[in-house]
Amino acid sequence: MDKVKVLIVDDSAFMRKLISEFLGEESDIEVIGTARNGKDALEKIKALKPDVVTMDVEMPVMDGLQALNLIMNVCPTPVVMLSSTTKVGTDNTFAAMSSGAFDFVAKPSGAISLDLHKIKKELHEKVMAASRANVHKLRKNALNIEKSPLAWGKHSKIELDVPLKKRKSERNWSNGNDKVIIIGTSTGGPRALQTVLTGLPGDIDAPILVVQHMPPGFTHSLAARLNSLCEIHVKEAEEGDLIQKGIAYIAPGGFHLKVRKAAMNWIVHLDKSELRNGHRPSVDVLFESVSEMDEYAKIAVIMTGMGMDGSNGLKRLKQRGFSKAIAESQETSIVFGMPKAAINTNLIDSIEDVEKIAKAIKGYF
Known part of the structure; x- marks a missing residue:
């Protein structure tokens, strides 16, 4: 060799x-x-x-x-x-x-x-x-x-139109529950996140929780950059943040992103427990924590990255409650490790080029 x-x-x-x-x-x-x-x-x-x-x-x-x-x-x-x-x-x-x-x-x-x-x-x-x-x-x-740093801000009627039959069946999957979007990615992730998050409307009827493998000191800049481009609000997650619709919370480097119940609300919980799959934050940790949100239907997305982080968490999500899962295609993944591992679980509902993931997410509403 x-x-x-x-x-x-x-x-x-x-x-x-x-x-x-x-x-x-x-x-x-x-x-x-x-x-x-x-x-x-x-x-x-x-x-x-x-x-x-x-x-x-x-x-x-x-x-x-x-x-x-x-x-x-x-x-x-x-x-x-x-x-x-x-x-x-x-x-x-x-x-x-x-x-x-x-x-x-x-x-x-x-x-x-x-x-x-x-x-x-x-x-x-x-x-x-x-x-x-x-x-x-x-x-x-x-x-x-x-060529199109802000071309994702507005959505045409054609882009949002989903055939009526498909739209009806996908709406019923959640049994009327509120929804939460959870995204995991690694190598190549900043570009993929920019493509997906800028494709979501500001009034999307769900909060978004994101794990991007990244060291401390970088996730704040990533969140600020994405926030300047997106209709939704994007922020680095902070301990005790109230999880709200239309906001994307990015796990800070060096901390696992979890959720916990506080009275009638769900809030962000950050911790420095042991690395998982060599990572902190870990996609598995996020997915496993969100699986406890029994009153929510989950839309999980796994995108470009090395390794298999997210696959075990995906199994937990599918074991509890209502969930849909999207994996980025090999054609657009910079590194096909994480999406491939997720696809190999046979729990992925759709495989999409990165440019079509936002549309696929919106199809579940």
Whole structure:
């Protein structure tokens, strides 16, 4: 098996050396070069033709975001961004996701992270996953978002029209119960969430609970970015939030998102209990908690991501009460791991391209 050829881009010589050493220790990776800024990176990508690029977000001369846009247009290559948790760093990271970056890894302690060993395993996993990604799909997704960042805000009558027979049968599935929408995603998730949440009307008759695998420090920026694009209100979930219709609550990085009953209402409960499937927040934890909302019918969505998080939680949902489940198709998933695992449970009601998931959700109302 050929080794995955990696180019490392960072303005810090120390970080270039450290990342090179970490990745160079892996038997399935060959570090073929380094670059000190985006301009240098572009030249070396053309010359060396790496399989994957790791790239710092904040650099002089040409930063990671500018370089990424050029890379995806001139010589499309899967890129894993390395980002600090500063506001500028997190904002630029999500801009990079929209511009076609495969995924990102958070530097544990800023631009010069002496404790970079903490993310060694994650970096290796994401580089290997990026090497298997369809770069043209990444580029296509970036172009679609770039062309129509707010095109999802208004819904035409044609889009909302569902054949009467289908609409009637789908309405009856919930037995008249109130509904809650629950979404789980990982690698490729920010783009998928943007596509789905911007497709939901502001007056949707359900709350939305979301787990996006993400480290602490990034989910607040993700929620703010999505809130600026959506008709619904999107926020990072906080302990004790009253769960209300028309609001999407995103699990904060480092916390499991659960629900609990308080008098006649359901509220958000966050905790730092043990990791599940290597994640906190975990989709399984969310789905299992929401399964306790007996008076609600559940619409579960599992989208792009590595691993199988969400599949066990889906089984619990289907064992209790009324539920429908949607999985993202292989055709639009950046990584088909989580949707594939969910489909393999034989509990998925429909498989949809990401652009059609919002419509599928609305079809259940």
